[in-house]
Amino acid sequence: MTSHTPQTEPEHLLDPKLPYDMSPRADRAAGDVQLQQFVNSATRGRNQGRQDVCSTAFGANYDAMRSLAGSIKQHALDHLDVYLDRFIDCAEARGTHVHYAMDDAQARNICLEIARRHNATLCVKSKSMVTEEVHLLGALQSAGIETIETDLGEFIIQLDGDAPSHIVAPMIHKDRVSVAKAFVRELDAEYTEDPRSLTMIARAHMREKFRQANLGISGANFLVADSGSVVICTNEGNADLSISRPPVHIVMVGIEKIVPRDEDLSVFLKLLARSATAQSITVYTTIINGPRLAEEHDGPEHVHVILVDNGRTTLLSPETRELLRCIRCGACLNACPVYRKVGGGHAYGAVYSGPIGATITPLLKGIENYPDLPQASSLCGACREACPVDIDIPRQLVALRATQVQRRIGPRGARLAMRLWAKTLVSRRRYEISSRLMRFVLRRFASRDSHNSPQRWVGRLPGSLGGWTEHRDFPAPAARPFRAWWRKRSSKGDKS
Amino acid sequence: MSAAQPPRQAGESRESMLARVRAALGSRPGASVPEAPVIEDSIARLCNAEGDALTAHFEKAGTDAGMVVHRASEESWLSVIDELLKGRHAKRVACCIEDESLRIALNHRLRETGRAVFDFSETPQSDGLFDVEVGVTDVQSAIAETGSIVMASSADRSRCAHVIPPVHVAIVRTTQILPDMIDYWRAFSLGGGENQSTASGIVLVTGPSKTADIEGILITGVHGPGEVHVVLIDN
Numbered sequence: 001m002t003s004h005t006p007q008t009e010p011e012h013l014l015d016p017k018l019p020y021d022m023s024p025r026a027d028r029a030a031g032d033v034q035l036q037q038f039v040n041s042a043t044r045g046r047n048q049g050r051q052d053v054c055s056t057a058f059g060a061n062y063d064a065m066r067s068l069a070g071s072i073k074q075h076a077l078d079h080l081d082v083y084l085d086r087f088i089d090c091a092e093a094r095g096t097h098v099h100y101a102m103d104d105a106q107a108r109n110i111c112l113e114i115a116r117r118h119n120a121t122l123c124v125k126s127k128s129m130v131t132e133e134v135h136l137l138g139a140l141q142s143a144g145i146e147t148i149e150t151d152l153g154e155f156i157i158q159l160d161g162d163a164p165s166h167i168v169a170p171m172i173h174k175d176r177v178s179v180a181k182a183f184v185r186e187l188d189a190e191y192t193e194d195p196r197s198l199t200m201i202a203r204a205h206m207r208e209k210f211r212q213a214n215l216g217i218s219g220a221n222f223l224v225a226d227s228g229s230v231v232i233c234t235n236e237g238n239a240d241l242s243i244s245r246p247p248v249h250i251v252m253v254g255i256e257k258i259v260p261r262d263e264d265l266s267v268f269l270k271l272l273a274r275s276a277t278a279q280s281i282t283v284y285t286t287i288i289n290g291p292r293l294a295e296e297h298d299g300p301e302h303v304h305v306i307l308v309d310n311g312r313t314t315l316l317s318p319e320t321r322e323l324l325r326c327i328r329c330g331a332c333l334n335a336c337p338v339y340r341k342v343g344g345g346h347a348y349g350a351v352y353s354g355p356i357g358a359t360i361t362p363l364l365k366g367i368e369n370y371p372d373l374p375q376a377s378s379l380c381g382a383c384r385e386a387c388p389v390d391i392d393i394p395r396q397l398v399a400l401r402a403t404q405v406q407r408r409i410g411p412r413g414a415r416l417a418m419r420l421w422a423k424t425l426v427s428r429r430r431y432e433i434s435s436r437l438m439r440f441v442l443r444r445f446a447s448r449d450s451h452n453s454p455q456r457w458v459g460r461l462p463g464s465l466g467g468w469t470e471h472r473d474f475p476a477p478a479a480r481p482f483r484a485w486w487r488k489r490s491s492k493g494d495k496s
Numbered sequence: 497m498s499a500a501q502p503p504r505q506a507g508e509s510r511e512s513m514l515a516r517v518r519a520a521l522g523s524r525p526g527a528s529v530p531e532a533p534v535i536e537d538s539i540a541r542l543c544n545a546e547g548d549a550l551t552a553h554f555e556k557a558g559t560d561a562g563m564v565v566h567r568a569s570e571e572s573w574l575s576v577i578d579e580l581l582k583g584r585h586a587k588r589v590a591c592c593i594e595d596e597s598l599r600i601a602l603n604h605r606l607r608e609t610g611r612a613v614f615d616f617s618e619t620p621q622s623d624g625l626f627d628v629e630v631g632v633t634d635v636q637s638a639i640a641e642t643g644s645i646v647m648a649s650s651a652d653r654s655r656c657a658h659v660i661p662p663v664h665v666a667i668v669r670t671t672q673i674l675p676d677m678i679d680y681w682r683a684f685s686l687g688g689g690e691n692q693s694t695a696s697g698i699v700l701v702t703g704p705s706k707t708a709d710i711e712g713i714l715i716t717g718v719h720g721p722g723e724v725h726v727v728l729i730d731n
Contacts, residue, residue, distance in 0.1 A: 109506035153709035227687025237720025244655040262686035285700040297620030316520035
């Protein structure tokens with residue numbers, strides 16, 4: 001399994017030294033046999049599951065549904081100012097307090113200020129990617145507020161000083177043994193490797209915290225502009241328990257999560273769980289319209305929504321706007337052959353991994369800081385077919401690569417090779433000369449295939465090209481190029 | 497009732513954030529917004545069953561999601577619940593029921609059969625929910641498409657009734673079942689219009705609490721109930 005010591009700060013796993021070189025973690029993940037088995041079976045299973053349930057549910061309308069969902073999200077983004085305005089007005093009319101965080105520091109500070117104002121000492125928190133993005137957990141704990149991640153996967157990760165490796169399934173890279181050891185070490189529990197027993201240990205521990213907590217923090221899957229509502233989708237029920245008992249509920253959410261109408265939830269709720277976990281809907285879909293009403297006897301007295309920008313307005317520019325449609329389902333991660341190989345090892349070096357992470361991380365944190373991510377793709381398009389909101393991720397990756405070329409980011413040798421290659425390809429004569437040279441050289445270093453066929457293989461390419469032949473042979477070209485054969489055939493008119 | 501806004505020191509102002517959004521969009525304040533895309537029934541609707549077929553669809557979807565559905569009549573539902581409680585040796589039962597006739601009938605039967613009743617409308621604190629073996633609620637609505645039951649918070653129904661007790665029993669009348677999620681928002685709109693829902697918290701429940709975080713192995717009853725029963729009264 002991925003080896004890490006409990007002393008490794010989770011911050012560094014998702015906040016590495018910049019510029020970030022993904023090769024070491026990628027190599028380690030690719031070579032870890034058990035990690036490969038775990039991640040492969042999990043992602044393949046979910047990807048196939050998504051295809052099966054969506055085909056059963058939508059039939060021939062699957063693409064039309066994705067297109068509809070994408071167009072609703074695009075519309076909301078195209079008029080985000082209007083819908084934000086509407087959401088804020090409706091939420092405040094119902095008693096919700098709305099706050100505005102330009103960046104991660106403001107997000108943390110707003111949250112801390114609310115917590116202090118209400119004398120919070122024990123906080124229970126449900127899973128939220130944006131809270132990871134702004135490093136909220138550490139800030140709360142440094143302020144002396146005991147904070148428990150209540151999503152089982154996040155709880156285990158918190159306990160073990162680890163970091164999540166997948167948007168939806170945070171501990172896809174961990175096995176039951178590491179969980180058992182963490183529970184013995186941190187919870188004083190009996191050693192057991194049985195997943196059900198481990199889960200019950202966590203349940204008992206957290207139940208006490210749910211009883212006593214005086215602050216609940218959650219994210220949000222959707223914000224409904226027409227009603228000022230917050231929508232939270234979970235399977236465990238930890239969000240409901242976190243936010244319904246404490247007197248204060250803080251929602252931290254990116255501004256792009258807005259949808260215009262409650263009926264839009266029909267479209268997104270039908271796609272979200274099917275895309276993420278092959279369920280028709282998550283077990284709990286919780287809608288918060290505001291703090292408790294006068295006639296109600298439980299529920300929070302104070303609901304605070306912190307709207308977070310943190311670079312999203314940068315992504316709002318027309319060329320990259322579609323990336324904000326993302327509903328964080330993880331379908332692209334499950335479909336991506338690159339993620340399957342290296343994702344479990346935190347190789348993307350940021351909070352958001354997989355294809356969506358490879359596009360938004362360089363845009364939010366600087367392309368020069370994450371030069372490998374746009375390159376870590378074969379542009380197969382599996383992500384695009386999986387995305388429930390129809391984001392053209394391959395096109396965005398290519399656009400990032402174009403920017404890298406324009407800004408001369410990347411190794412000099414590769415850039416030089418590309419320039420040479422471009423110059424060769426524009427002239428037929430140069431192409432023919434250089435390909436003749438390549439053929440001569442490669443065939444000289446090739447050895448004959450053992451089945452005595454005419455196909456030859458080069459076992460070892462020199463220098464940095466050796467990276468290719470480390471794991472496979474390179475096919476040597478045929479003795480005669482196709483165009484020569486074609487010319488001969490056409491002139492002779494023979495059928496050989 | 498509008499919330500009094502506390503002074504904002506730690507963040508930025510509403511105007512500042514919206515100005516940045518407008519700048520990125522190149523839009524002017526006060527510009528009109530075209531209609532949002534139409535949601536075509538032909539694409540998005542997954543269930544349009546009626547009558548007995550509707551009930552059957554709900555039963556199947558609920559069962560597939562891991563709930564146990566018990567068919568009952570106006571005469572038999574109390575006995576059905578009684579059997580359920582007997583089977584679990586449940587001595588302490590929570591009651592979070594809005595429908596007065598259901599609530600009175602159930603309370604009476606529970607006390608008759610010597611069980612300790614925690615009635616939320618009498619003792620409105622969710623603390624009491626932690627000490628019961630079974631929680632019984634009624635519902636605002638049910639959706640056949642997904643097999644979901646919908647509960648809205650109220651004076652008589654705790655926000656936590658569906659999630660704290662380890663076993664949840666939901667009383668649903670067949671007349672409450674709607675075919676598709678699309679129908680739910682038309683009947684119980686969140687914002688604006690005469691059908692606006694006034695509850696502060698609404699939850700759609702579809703099955704027992706579950707996780708597959710540890711090695712992808714499915715485990716139920718993580719934080720919420722491990723068992724969800726629907727007593728479906730035919731009327």
